Amino acid sequence: MTDAYFQQLNQVLKNYHRAVPCLLIDLDILDKNIKTLQSNLNPNAAFRIVVKSLPCIDLLDYVMQKMATKKLMVFHQPFLSSLVARLDQDADILLGKPMPIKTALYFYENLPETSSGFNSYKQVQWLVDTEQRIREYIDLAKKLGQCLRLNVEIDVGLHRGGFKDKEALKAGLKLISQHKDHVSLSGLMGYDPHVVKLPRFIRSQKKALQLANDFYENCKEVIRKKFPDLWTNELTFNGAGSPTLNLHKNDSPLNDLSAGSCLVKPRAFDIPTLSDYEPAAYIATPVLKHFKNTNLPALEKMKGLLNLISSVNRQSFFIYGGFWQADYCYPKGVKQNSIFGASTNQTMLNAPKTTPLYVDDFVFLRPHQSEFVFLQFGKILALRNGKIEDRWQVLKN
Numbered sequence: 286m287t288d289a290y291f292q293q294l295n296q297v298l299k300n301y302h303r304a305v306p307c308l309l310i311d312l313d314i315l316d317k318n319i320k321t322l323q324s325n326l327n328p329n330a331a332f333r334i335v336v337k338s339l340p341c342i343d344l345l346d347y348v349m350q351k352m353a354t355k356k357l358m359v360f361h362q363p364f365l366s367s368l369v370a371r372l373d374q375d376a377d378i379l380l381g382k383p384m385p386i387k388t389a390l391y392f393y394e395n396l397p398e399t400s401s402g403f404n405s406y407k408q409v410q411w412l413v414d415t416e417q418r419i420r421e422y423i424d425l426a427k428k429l430g431q432c433l434r435l436n437v438e439i440d441v442g443l444h445r446g447g448f449k450d451k452e453a454l455k456a457g458l459k460l461i462s463q464h465k466d467h468v469s470l471s472g473l474m475g476y477d478p479h480v481v482k483l484p485r486f487i488r489s490q491k492k493a494l495q496l497a498n499d500f501y502e503n504c505k506e507v508i509r510k511k512f513p514d515l516w517t518n519e520l521t522f523n524g525a526g527s528p529t530l531n532l533h534k535n536d537s538p539l540n541d542l543s544a545g546s547c548l549v550k551p552r553a554f555d556i557p558t559l560s561d562y563e564p565a566a567y568i569a570t571p572v573l574k575h576f577k578n579t580n581l582p583a584l585e586k587m588k589g590l591l592n593l594i595s596s597v598n599r600q601s602f603f604i605y606g607g608f609w610q611a612d613y614c615y616p617k618g619v620k621q622n623s624i625f626g627a628s629t630n631q632t633m634l635n636a637p638k639t640t641p642l643y644v645d646d647f648v649f650l651r652p653h654q655s656e657f658v659f660l661q662f663g664k665i666l667a668l669r670n671g672k673i674e675d676r677w678q679v680l681k682n
């Protein structure tokens with residue numbers, strides 16, 4: 286982003302009625318990223334939004350509407366509870382990780398009043414990764430007197446859990462098949478970010494993708510051939526994520542692709558497969574204090590020396606907050622003082638003499654990731670045309 290972009294945002298924020306650390310989303314850039322995503326997506330697959338990476342109802346609504354999807358992937362029970370109160374009868378939620386059985390029970394015992402038409406038994410796919418977990422969900426279904434939908438996690442090479450061979454998968458599917466009054470198979474989930482993250486000398490991207498897809502195909506074959514009673518054309522074969530979404534074209538075993546982070550592109554997503562996406566989220570925080578040198582506790586006599594050692598010590602500042610998983614990006618040259626250390630309250634920054642930064646100006650940072658970082662800012666400021674267009678509440682933890 287250009288200096289002019291941040292200078293203009295600085296003016297907008299200085300004219301705003303409140304000065305606290307805030308999370309900004311540029312809707313014009315988000316729109317561009319949505320277009321890029323649409324052009325990248327395999328048209329034969331459904332798109333599922335990863336809620337933890339865009340953890341804000343208004344932001345999710347915005348993306349759901351533009352991407353014309355009501356499929357979500359959820360990783361946190363409080364988010365699940367908030368969402369089911371708002372979604373309608375066409376929505377579909379797939380859990381992105383297996384929920385402890387107590388958490389699933391808690392969710393059902395504390396279902397929010399819903400007038401939106403969402404059915405929390407029929408429209409949620411619980412992720413199961415072991416035979417033990419399947420048994421627990423069968424028992425829960427019996428206890429609730431409801432049929433639950435189970436999606437089976439398979440290990441396509443990431444080794445973060447899930448069924449890792451055909452024999453284990455058969456045993457799991459057998460259990461589901463034997464308890465069809467209580468549970469139904471809703472599909473498979475195999476997450477594959479390792480495909481683009483492995484160093485080339487260990488395994489090429491092409492090879493890792495092929496191995497992951499072959500295993501996925503084999504697992505589908507096990508259902509089709511060995512458990513035809515569980516096979517339907519409606520099964521969800523979910524996989525991918527921002528890093529690999531681009532790689533799943535017509536020959537992919539997946540019919541359901543999930544992603545979230547690429548739309549706001551935090552720094553951890555500066556990877557070759559996402560080079561067409563642009564950063565759309567920044568943190569902005571006000572400068573509280575400005576000094577003409579760097580004065581550290583017990584090193585008062587070293588002020589001059591510090592200036593000599595590095596020109597960046599010529600000015601020092603304290604900002605509102607600062608200990609975020611994020612990098613300083615504007616003004617250029619601004620750095621956290623490593624001796625003073627980061628503080629969630631007031632962080633000391635340094636900058637060369639020429640850096641034009643004063644009390645009440647804003648400093649801009651780029652988050653490393655969107656999940657969790659967004660939750661640290663109560664409201665997201667949605668920008669359009671460089672102006673604040675809306676304020677969006679983040680999901681409650």
Ligand SMILES: Cc1ncc(COP(=O)(O)O)c(C=O)c1O
Binds near residue numbers: 543
């Ligand atoms: C199961 C699963 N699917 C998809 C994703 C992709 O999310 P994102 O696109 O935000 O990287 C993740 C991220 O952790 C995941 O765990």
